[in-house]
Amino acid sequence: MSATLQGDDIIICEGVSKWYGSFQALSGVSLRIARGEVVVVCGPSGSGKSTFIRTINRLEEHQVGRITVDGIEMTSDIRNIDAIRREVGMVFQQFNLFPHLTVMQNITLAPIWVRGRTRRASEARALELLERVGIAEQATKYPGQLSGGQQQRVAIARALAMDPKIMLFDEPTSALDPEMVKEVLDVMKTLARGGMTMVCVTHEMGFAREVADRIVFMDHGQIVEEGTPEALFANPQQERTRLFLSQIL
Amino acid sequence: MVTDGATARIPSPDIQRMVTWVRANLFSTWYNAVITIVLVYGLISALVGLAGWVAQAQGWPAAFTNMKLILAWTYPNDQIWRPQLAVLFVAALLGLSAGVWRGVVQLVAIGAALTAGILAVPAIGLPEFAGMVGLPSWLALATSVALLLLGIPIGRRAGGWLRWVLIIAWITAYPIVILIVRGGIGLPVVETKLWGGLMLTLLLAISGIVLSFPIGVALALGRRSRLPIIRIFCIAYIELIRGVPLVTVLYMGSLLLPLFLPGGESVDQFIRAMVAVTLFSAAYLAENVRGGLQALPAGQTEAARALGLNVVQTTFLITLPQALRAIVPLLVGQSIGLFKDTSLVVIVGLIDLLGAAQNVVGQPDWLGTPGGVWRETFLVIAALYWVFSFTMSRVSKRIEDSFAKSRH
Numbered sequence: 001m002s003a004t005l006q007g008d009d010i011i012i013c014e015g016v017s018k019w020y021g022s023f024q025a026l027s028g029v030s031l032r033i034a035r036g037e038v039v040v041v042c043g044p045s046g047s048g049k050s051t052f053i054r055t056i057n058r059l060e061e062h063q064v065g066r067i068t069v070d071g072i073e074m075t076s077d078i079r080n081i082d083a084i085r086r087e088v089g090m091v092f093q094q095f096n097l098f099p100h101l102t103v104m105q106n107i108t109l110a111p112i113w114v115r116g117r118t119r120r121a122s123e124a125r126a127l128e129l130l131e132r133v134g135i136a137e138q139a140t141k142y143p144g145q146l147s148g149g150q151q152q153r154v155a156i157a158r159a160l161a162m163d164p165k166i167m168l169f170d171e172p173t174s175a176l177d178p179e180m181v182k183e184v185l186d187v188m189k190t191l192a193r194g195g196m197t198m199v200c201v202t203h204e205m206g207f208a209r210e211v212a213d214r215i216v217f218m219d220h221g222q223i224v225e226e227g228t229p230e231a232l233f234a235n236p237q238q239e240r241t242r243l244f245l246s247q248i249l
Numbered sequence: 250m251v252t253d254g255a256t257a258r259i260p261s262p263d264i265q266r267m268v269t270w271v272r273a274n275l276f277s278t279w280y281n282a283v284i285t286i287v288l289v290y291g292l293i294s295a296l297v298g299l300a301g302w303v304a305q306a307q308g309w310p311a312a313f314t315n316m317k318l319i320l321a322w323t324y325p326n327d328q329i330w331r332p333q334l335a336v337l338f339v340a341a342l343l344g345l346s347a348g349v350w351r352g353v354v355q356l357v358a359i360g361a362a363l364t365a366g367i368l369a370v371p372a373i374g375l376p377e378f379a380g381m382v383g384l385p386s387w388l389a390l391a392t393s394v395a396l397l398l399l400g401i402p403i404g405r406r407a408g409g410w411l412r413w414v415l416i417i418a419w420i421t422a423y424p425i426v427i428l429i430v431r432g433g434i435g436l437p438v439v440e441t442k443l444w445g446g447l448m449l450t451l452l453l454a455i456s457g458i459v460l461s462f463p464i465g466v467a468l469a470l471g472r473r474s475r476l477p478i479i480r481i482f483c484i485a486y487i488e489l490i491r492g493v494p495l496v497t498v499l500y501m502g503s504l505l506l507p508l509f510l511p512g513g514e515s516v517d518q519f520i521r522a523m524v525a526v527t528l529f530s531a532a533y534l535a536e537n538v539r540g541g542l543q544a545l546p547a548g549q550t551e552a553a554r555a556l557g558l559n560v561v562q563t564t565f566l567i568t569l570p571q572a573l574r575a576i577v578p579l580l581v582g583q584s585i586g587l588f589k590d591t592s593l594v595v596i597v598g599l600i601d602l603l604g605a606a607q608n609v610v611g612q613p614d615w616l617g618t619p620g621g622v623w624r625e626t627f628l629v630i631a632a633l634y635w636v637f638s639f640t641m642s643r644v645s646k647r648i649e650d651s652f653a654k655s656r657h
Binding site: 078110 | 546548549551552553554555556557558559562566567570571574
């Protein structure tokens with residue numbers, strides 16, 4: 001009860017569990033994320049980290065537990081879900097840009113249809129965002145004409161165009177060619193330093209070390225360990241964490 | 250021979266390439282050479298035979314003197330200007346729309362202009378119909394070509410108001426065409442039982458294609474619905490209709506339905522056939538659309554939902570436009586099929602293009618013609634069917650090409 005009122009926690013997960021049939025993907029995940037905090041979620045594949053991040057905007061439905069985002073409790077009420085989705089931006093591993101729309105249309109679609117903004121205001125804002133992610137000159141192209149790194153930056157701009165309070169990143173650099181990873185990470189770092197609340201599923205430990213306030217290590221659908229990057233990298237408490245970090249660092 | 254101007258006799262690169270291609274593809278081995286020679290001989294003798302038959306066949310006048318029956322069946326001659334007016338109305342609409350929207354619409358308009366232009370040439374030789382009030386066929390076709398092409402620059406220059414006029418005009422186009430052709434409000438009524446020929450085929454096919462589109466899309470979406478009642482209804486409908494031949498649906502519509510409906514016997518035969526064709530086509534269209542929807546990656550819906558778009562917005566802004574683009578070839582293929590399938594309405598007593606031709610062939614005037622006139626007449630009909638089908642498939646190809654740039 002006091003939990004929802006307490007402090008400045010914008011995401012509150014309490015005992016979140018989820019099953020796919022008889023397979024338990026999440027077992028009692030509890031995590032509180034403060035406004036402006038940057039949290040990196042890592043773990044081996046199949047550890048439930050993507051599933052977890054996707055429960056925060058209801059792309060996956062949790063069966064047990066409680067999720068509260070910006071004071072709104074996630075229930076099956078579609079109005080609550082839509083209210084949360086308006087405040088939570090998401091960037092996907094496969095970019096998921098809309099291939100039949102230009103870059104500009106991709107970015108202005110949701111502001112126009114969901115926020116009810118004018119086309120002119122949305123386009124001005126979109127150009128500003130494209131400028132920020134460094135590809136203003138691509139506005140009239142279609143996603144298929146851009147490189148992977150450019151597409152992912154458009155996807156970030158598209159999410160930012162809704163002026164979200166929280167940004168979720170689901171392995172944003174995993175589908176990119178190595179030489180394009182940096183351009184996307186640079187955009188994410190700028191965003192993190194600008195005070196955005198971010199939850200990132202990623203294996204980019206350099207990024208985590210540089211901008212993360214906290215690292216959460218998951219395995220078998222549970223949070224095994226969490227802490228500041230310094231503490232976790234220097235002195236992991238759990239054997240599983242140590243093993244995982246030794247493999248990717 | 251070899252000495253004079255040997256340098257000038259070196260074959261040009263084009264010819265050389267051709268010779269190389271022929272050697273590599275047609276005469277690469279001795280058995281390929283044999284197959285090539287046999288096929289070329291067969292092809293040439295078939296063409297020579299056909300040309301000889303075309304030249305000496307005596308049945309050609311049947312189709313051309315009866316072109317009125319083939320095009321409009323027993324539609325009154327003194328009212329023939331009305332179907333012509335309907336054609337010109339649609340041509341003007343299409344031309345102006347091509348100027349306003351360009352892109353795909355322009356491709357359709359140019360395709361239609363080409364088809365009408367090609368048809369106008371043989372139409373010059375058509376005899377006048379007795380007591381006809383209207384333009385000669387070739388002039389009607391030429392006028393529609395002019396309207397199609399003139400509309401493009403006019404539409405391009407006109408202001409934004411024309412856009413809205415055109416949208417309203419397209420929505421009301423089919424009722425307006427039917428009003429012009431059938432009459433009422435000031436015009437003498439021409440009963441649908443007098444309709445027929447190409448006119449009937451086109452009206453049935455266009456209404457079938459246009460009306461089955463929204464129904465088919467709705468069925469496809471319904472089949473994917475989470476609500477069991479809607480889903481089960483859609484599945485049942487689609488599978489029931491797909492499980493029976495079109496002939497059965499036509500019989501149902503035209504013979505059985507009037508028995509069940511109060512006052513059903515008064516429902517027009519044309520409308521019954523139109524409803525049957527539409528309902529039949531919708532079931533197939535639904536499955537095509539569903540295929541297009543299923544081919545989309547799940548990430549598209551997820552991205553749309555994550556942005557806060559609701560289910561309706563996601564469907565109409567994201568998934569449906571992509572699905573429809575992907576299935577343009579299927580949609581056009583189905584439209585061509587429907588256009589030709591309308592010939593089955595003969596069995597419920599309507600006289601379409603094919604029915605009219607059959608009737609012409611059976612006229613007593615041609616009893617004296619050796620061998621009958623059916624070969625010549627059906628060839629003319631086949632050419633008509635082909636011109637329309639080929640236009641549709643060319644337009645489809647151009648539409649696909651224009652969408653290609655927005656794909657990966």
